[in-house]
Amino acid sequence: DEQVKQGESKEELTKEDLDRRVDIYLTETETLWLLHMPAVVVSVESEEAGRVLERNGIYVAICKSRAENDRIAEKTMQTINEAAKNKQVQCDKITMEDTGTMVTSWDLYDSFNALGTEAASKAEDGRAPAGKSSTSHPTKEHNQTRSLSSDRGSPSCRTISGSPVLARMSEEEERYSAAILTSESFRQNLFFMERILMENIFQPKLTAYRQLPVLTDPDVTSGTSGTVGVVKEVKQEEHDKKKKDKEEQKEAFIDPSILSDLNKTPEETMPPRLEWLWSYKCNLTAGHCVSSMTWSKVNPDLLAIGYGAFDFKAQKKGLACCWSLKNPKWPERVFQCEHGVTALDFSTASPNILAVGMYNGSVTIYNVASCNAAALLDSSESPNKHTVPVWQLRWVEHSRNVTGDGKKERLICISADGRITEWLIQKRLDCTDLIKIKRLESKKINLPGGKKRKIEALISRQAAGMCFDFHPKDTNIYLAGTEEGHIHKCSCSRTEPFLETYRGHKSMVYKVAWNPFSTDMFLSCSADWSIMLWHQNSQTPVLTFSSTTAFVHDIMWFPTSAFTFAAVKESRAELWDLSISISSPVISCSAKPHVKFTAVLFAMNTNCLLVGDSKGGVSVFELQNLAAPNSNEV
Numbered sequence: 001d002e003q004v005k006q007g008e009s010k011e012e013l014t015k016e017d018l019d020r021r022v023d024i025y026l027t028e029t030e031t032l033w034l035l036h037m038p039a040v041v042v043s044v045e046s047e048e049a050g051r052v053l054e055r056n057g058i059y060v061a062i063c064k065s066r067a068e069n070d071r072i073a074e075k076t077m078q079t080i081n082e083a084a085k086n087k088q089v090q091c092d093k094i095t096m097e098d099t100g101t102m103v104t105s106w107d108l109y110d111s112f113n114a115l116g117t118e119a120a121s122k123a124e125d126g127r128a129p130a131g132k133s134s135t136s137h138p139t140k141e142h143n144q145t146r147s148l149s150s151d152r153g154s155p156s157c158r159t160i161s162g163s164p165v166l167a168r169m170s171e172e173e174e175r176y177s178a179a180i181l182t183s184e185s186f187r188q189n190l191f192f193m194e195r196i197l198m199e200n201i202f203q204p205k206l207t208a209y210r211q212l213p214v215l216t217d218p219d220v221t222s223g224t225s226g227t228v229g230v231v232k233e234v235k236q237e238e239h240d241k242k243k244k245d246k247e248e249q250k251e252a253f254i255d256p257s258i259l260s261d262l263n264k265t266p267e268e269t270m271p272p273r274l275e276w277l278w279s280y281k282c283n284l285t286a287g288h289c290v291s292s293m294t295w296s297k298v299n300p301d302l303l304a305i306g307y308g309a310f311d312f313k314a315q316k317k318g319l320a321c322c323w324s325l326k327n328p329k330w331p332e333r334v335f336q337c338e339h340g341v342t343a344l345d346f347s348t349a350s351p352n353i354l355a356v357g358m359y360n361g362s363v364t365i366y367n368v369a370s371c372n373a374a375a376l377l378d379s380s381e382s383p384n385k386h387t388v389p390v391w392q393l394r395w396v397e398h399s400r401n402v403t404g405d406g407k408k409e410r411l412i413c414i415s416a417d418g419r420i421t422e423w424l425i426q427k428r429l430d431c432t433d434l435i436k437i438k439r440l441e442s443k444k445i446n447l448p449g450g451k452k453r454k455i456e457a458l459i460s461r462q463a464a465g466m467c468f469d470f471h472p473k474d475t476n477i478y479l480a481g482t483e484e485g486h487i488h489k490c491s492c493s494r495t496e497p498f499l500e501t502y503r504g505h506k507s508m509v510y511k512v513a514w515n516p517f518s519t520d521m522f523l524s525c526s527a528d529w530s531i532m533l534w535h536q537n538s539q540t541p542v543l544t545f546s547s548t549t550a551f552v553h554d555i556m557w558f559p560t561s562a563f564t565f566a567a568v569k570e571s572r573a574e575l576w577d578l579s580i581s582i583s584s585p586v587i588s589c590s591a592k593p594h595v596k597f598t599a600v601l602f603a604m605n606t607n608c609l610l611v612g613d614s615k616g617g618v619s620v621f622e623l624q625n626l627a628a629p630n631s632n633e634v
Contacts, residue, residue, distance in 0.1 A: 090549070092571065095593055198327045205277045206325070208622050211606050272575075274589050274609065274621040280305065280323045281617035282330050288319060290612025292343045292392075293601040298351040300604040301325035302332075304368075305618055308340025308359055310598075315340055320356050322368050323618075333368050335375075343393045349409040357393045357413060361386030363429060379429045388416040392467050396475055412470075412478075418462030420480060420490075435490055437482055439463045440501065469512045473519050481509030487524055489536065504532050504541045511555050517562035525552035531567055531576075543582055547574060554600045564626075566609055568597040573611045577627065589621065 042052045066072040180186055199206065280303070288307035296302035307319040318341035321331035335356070343357040352369035353376075362385065365377040379385040393413040411423040413431070418438070421431040439461050464483035471477040477499075480488045485505035488498040507527035515521040521542075525531045529549050532541040550569040558564035563579040574585035591597050591613065599612035607623040 093590075095590060097592070194330075195326045198329060202278060202328060208275070209277055209325070209603075209606055209608055209620065270625045272587050272623065272625045272627070274573075274575075274587055275624050277608070277620045277622055278328045279617045279619045280328055280331075281615075284331070284334065285319060285321065285616035288316075288616040289340075289614045290599050290616065290618055291341055293599050293610060293612055293618065294345050295601070295604050296346050296351060297348045302368075303610075303618075304344055304346060304354055305612070306341035306344045306356065307616060308342050315359060318358060320344055320354065320366065322354070328620075333373070335366050335373050337364070342389050342391055343413075345394050347395045347409060348397065349395075355393055355395065355411055357390030359389045361388050361390055361415060361417075363390060363393065363411075363413060363423060363431075365425065365429070377425065377429045379423075379431070381428055382430045384421070384431050384433075386413070386415040386417055386419065386421070388464075390415050391465065394468075394470070396470050398475065412468070414465040414468045414480065416464040416466075416483070418465055420465060420468060434492060435480075437463045437465050437480060437488065439484060440486065464508075466509050467511050469514055469522070471519065472514050472516055479512045479514070479522060481512045481524060483508040485509060485526060485528070487512060487534070500536070500539065502534055502539055502541075504534075504544075505530065510551075510553055513555055513557055513565075515562055516557055516559070523555050523557070523565060525555045525567060527551045529569075531555060533578075543578075545576065545582070547584060547588075548572065553598050556600050556602055559602055559604070566600045566602065568600040568611060570596045573597050573600060573609070575609070575623070580627070587623075 042048050062069065062072065285305075285307055289309050290305060291308040291310070292306040294304050296304070301324055303323045303325075305321050305323060307321070309315050309318075318337040318339055320335040320337060320341050322333040324332045335354075337356065337358060338360075339362065340359040341356055342359055345355055347353040347355070352367055354366045354368050356364045356366060358364070361379075363379040364375045366373075367376050390413050393411060395409050396412050398408040398410055411425065412420065412434070413423065414420050419436055420434045422434055423429055423431045463486070465480055466483055467481040469479050476492045478490055478492070480490055482488070485503070485507055487502040487505075487509060489500040489502070491499055502524075505524065505526040505528050509524055509526050512522060512524045515523070520536050522534050522536065523531060524534065529546055529552065531545040531552055533543040533545070534541050545567075548569055548571060550571050552567055552569050555565055555567045558566070561577075564575065564577045567574045567576065567585075570591075572588050572590045574589075575587040577586045580586055589611075596614040597611055598614055599618075601610040601612075602608070603610065603620075607626060609621045609623060610618055611621065612618045
């Protein structure tokens with residue numbers, strides 16, 4: 001640009017000057033850095049500082065000479081965008097609980113007085129150092145006054161207070177009171193009184209458990225029973241109204257299926273569900289895990305529960321308790337065990353005998369008819385005893401040896417050492433091996449034509465046994481579940497080879513159970529989250545049931561139906577009815593937070609279900625609105 005200096009006259013531009021072409025060149029000047037703070041990755045005091053500074057200097061030199069450097073080539077490049085990945089996390093279902101409590105005016109009054117008394121005592125403690133000198137003299141004077149007043153009393157009073165006759169009378173009274181409290185008759189009276197109180201408290205629940213008719217007269221019933229009677233009257237009125245509507249609509253040619261629905265009672269139209277009645281639990285069993293349950297063979301009100309731990313690192317002393325239906329709040333018998341209880345069962349020939357298996361492999365026999373909690377027999381002196389957990393034991397009738405006194409009974413156990421043993425009860429406990437379960441090894445052999453066939457061979461290493469169940473009609477045949485997921489069909493007359501091997505589970509088998517009506521079918525549950533239905537003539541499962549991703553700890557067939565069974569998983573208890581659905585359970589009950597279900601048992605004479613948990617409780621549920629079973633249609 002042409003600049004006009006100050007003080008000079010402006011140059012006159014002609015037309016030729018305006019039309020003349022002028023070339024202007026723009027060049028890049030040197031960059032001026034106002035603030036430069038290079039990034040520092042390595043400390044100046046580190047050992048690598050010298051090498052890093054050297055590499056940085058080389059890079060700066062290359063950048064300055066990149067115009068004349070053949071090692072630098074400017075190119076464009078497109079980077080690849082990797083596919084997005086979705087990550088999912090599975091967690092337990094969040095459950096909500098509603099809790100409530102009832103407070104009376106007496107509770108508020110007592111709590112308010114307790115707070116006032118506590119505040120007053122704190123205030124007196126705070127004033128005690130300051131008023132110590134002022135209060136000491138009145139106390140002394142008060143004591144002197146009391147002594148003077150006592151001195152003014154009659155001489156006879158002083159004589160009686162120091163007489164040995166009164167001391168001897170008080171000692172006799174104390175001994176008499178102690179004799180009453182420790183007498184057997186007094187304890188027996190307290191025992192029956194406690195039962196009477198419990199039956200009064202649990203009367204509505206016991207009535208529902210025994211499925212007795214509930215009185216509908218409000219004047220006769222009281223409490224919950226009266227409420228139930230009123231509800232039944234309201235439901236009956238609704239049912240009568242439905243029947244009246246049905247009669248009026250018969251002339252309108254209504255679909256017969258609708259008429260059949262109208263003809264049903266309110267109880268039949270409601271879906272099946274579980275109604276909680278009570279829980280067998282006390283302070284003694286709190287914190288223990290319920291490992292097994294069994295009913296007495298002759299007394300349907302007597303329940304034996306074993307308490308132990310399945311985790312090797314959390315082992316502690318176990319319990320075997322006998323609960324009665326007449327007192328759900330405290331057990332009738334308590335047997336303290338040195339190790340966790342893993343299995344128990346009542347004898348049929350001697351109903352007062354209870355066999356208990358423990359986590360250390362020992363087997364103990366108790367007499368529940370005696371108040372003495374000591375064991376009758378144990379396997380500590382047996383040379384063939386188990387040294388690892390006994391996962392299941394059962395008294396089995398030996399149908400082949402029938403004598404005049406009845407069927408002979410034997411005690412069968414399965415242990416994690418791979419042995420199924422039969423125990424002989426004489427002066428001491430001793431056992432013999434029925435079978436030693438060995439692991440199966442798969443091999444492939446070449447067949448003519450280039451084909452290969454997979455066969456299995458027994459190897460010397462033994463497989464841990466988990467469960468067993470004898471055939472309901474032939475006690476010579478039984479099933480054995482193993483830790484490797486196989487189910488073996490065995491015979492008592494053969495010790496080595498298996499009759500059949502059923503494969504389907506991918507993890508340890510926790511329970512196997514024959515169907516009591518269709519004796520060719522049996523169920524199995526496993527740690528692979530599945531329940532399988534098998535036919536003894538097929539080595540593959542007929543049906544597989546898997547509703548949730550949780551271990552299936554226990555299963556049991558319904559005593560009066562060939563289609564119904566119960567199962568407990570870590571998170572919930574389920575009731576399946578195969579005549580209704582084979583894809584989902586008809587009833588499910590979720591566990592409380594931080595509680596796992598571990599065992600299941602049906603009641604003997606009623607439609608009730610017992611579920612044991614990991615906190616030492618056994619909940620009793622009533623099966624309501626359950627379809628009437630028809631066991632003939634198998």
